[in-house]
Amino acid sequence: MIGVMGAGAFGTALAISLTGNGPVTLWARDRTHIDEMRIAGENARRLPGTALPDTLRLSADIDELQHATIVLLAVPMQKLRTVLTEYAPNLAGKTLVACCKGVELETLQGPVQVITETVPDAVAAILTGPGFAHDIAKGLPTAMTLACADALAGGALQDRLSTANLRLYRTTDTIGSELGGALKNVMAIACGAAMGAGLGESARAALMTRGYAEMQRMAQAVGARAETLSGLSGFGDLTLTCTSEQSRNARFGLSIGRGEDFDASVTVEGAATAQAVQARARALQIDMPITDAVCGLTNGQLRVDQAMNNLLSRPLKEEKC
Numbered sequence: 584m585i586g587v588m589g590a591g592a593f594g595t596a597l598a599i600s601l602t603g604n605g606p607v608t609l610w611a612r613d614r615t616h617i618d619e620m621r622i623a624g625e626n627a628r629r630l631p632g633t634a635l636p637d638t639l640r641l642s643a644d645i646d647e648l649q650h651a652t653i654v655l656l657a658v659p660m661q662k663l664r665t666v667l668t669e670y671a672p673n674l675a676g677k678t679l680v681a682c683c684k685g686v687e688l689e690t691l692q693g694p695v696q697v698i699t700e701t702v703p704d705a706v707a708a709i710l711t712g713p714g715f716a717h718d719i720a721k722g723l724p725t726a727m728t729l730a731c732a733d734a735l736a737g738g739a740l741q742d743r744l745s746t747a748n749l750r751l752y753r754t755t756d757t758i759g760s761e762l763g764g765a766l767k768n769v770m771a772i773a774c775g776a777a778m779g780a781g782l783g784e785s786a787r788a789a790l791m792t793r794g795y796a797e798m799q800r801m802a803q804a805v806g807a808r809a810e811t812l813s814g815l816s817g818f819g820d821l822t823l824t825c826t827s828e829q830s831r832n833a834r835f836g837l838s839i840g841r842g843e844d845f846d847a848s849v850t851v852e853g854a855a856t857a858q859a860v861q862a863r864a865r866a867l868q869i870d871m872p873i874t875d876a877v878c879g880l881t882n883g884q885l886r887v888d889q890a891m892n893n894l895l896s897r898p899l900k901e902e903k904c
């Protein structure tokens with residue numbers, strides 16, 4: 584049995600998709616939410632419009648995951664440690680797959696390291712890459728990255744979590760995989776802000792490309808493989824997120840560019856991650872000007888015109904990572 588913790592958009596989409604492979608239990612912390620989903624036959628709060636299969640088990644009782652050998656962790660990055668710490672005894676010995684994208688603000692760690700620290704005897708993996716919850720829930724063709732340092736365990740997971748429409752590519756490079764997913768959200772905020780401020784599609788292409796150079800620089804400094812960043816979890820997700828208004832990070836950026844309010848209850852991983860990445864980049868002495876701009880935009884210290892001026896007035900340089 585596969586367990587999914589977190590009945591948000593992504594957890595629900597994955598649970599729907601995986602019921603074709605065998606028994607799945609979707610766990611949420613809020614019993615009322617579970618009751619609502621049972622009555623409505625859909626997750627109206629987080630993923631409206633897609634029916635939940637009858638075979639999908641819904642539960643607010645963590646003990647129902649005791650027979651799950653694989654548990655997908657579909658909660659926001661900044662909540663991952665809290666959830667794992669609370670339920671560590673229930674998760675010991677299982678294969679835990681992070682389904683979140685980001686860097687923890689307090690420790691500057693990625694999700695795999697957080698799993699390893701909080702549940703040391705678990706097998707830790709990450710599922711990441713270009714895939715919107717609504718597309719996956721509808722069974723639209725999607726390809727993502729499954730990263731696990733243990734190649735054997737990663738291969739077994741790839742088999743268990745791939746479906747007819749969700750094609751997973753495996754890698755042992757967990758560092759590169761989680762970095763790509765974390766940083767593309769930061770770049771999506773930058774692109775959204777540029778589009779929202781009317782700076783044009785050429786500016787967006789420049790931000791995506793130079794954003795990708797920042798991703799490569801950071802990857803190189805922390806021991807990730809360059810090929811991982813050029814794959815689904817890096818370049819693939821960067822492309823999807825920076826060019827689609829389905830992305831909440833891009834929409835958040837758009838609202839900044841337009842000077843509009845944004846609903847604070849919406850999960851936007853890139854804002855906290857930008858601050859965490861900036862701190863890490865400074866410690867490693869890596870130049871990340873677009874990340875710096877996103878930090879300034881999201882903490883209210885910079886307007887879009889100031890951020891863009893900062894980027895454009897940098898000394899001219901050779902084109903390289």
Ligand SMILES: NC(=O)C1=CN([C@@H]2O[C@H](COP(=O)(O)OP(=O)(O)OC[C@H]3O[C@@H](n4cnc5c(N)ncnc54)[C@H](OP(=O)(O)O)[C@@H]3O)[C@@H](O)[C@H]2O)C=CC1
Pocket residue numbers: 589590591592593594611612613629657658659660662665666682683684685714715716717849850852
């Ligand atoms: N949506 C998408 O298209 C995709 C999302 N992702 C990633 O998935 C992760 C989750 O995003 P998504 O599902 O969209 O977000 P949502 O905002 O839709 O859902 C977040 C879920 O996390 C739960 N949660 C939050 N805090 C806790 C906690 N302390 N204990 C237990 N549960 C908690 C929420 O529960 P409650 O409702 O009770 O607050 C909610 O069910 C993010 O890192 C995102 O980047 C990755 C790929 C695609």
Ligand SMILES: O=C(CO)COP(=O)(O)O
Pocket residue numbers: 684712713714715768771820823824829830831832833850851852
């Ligand atoms: O990660 C995603 C698609 O791959 C979803 O992006 P948002 O979190 O910006 O909506």
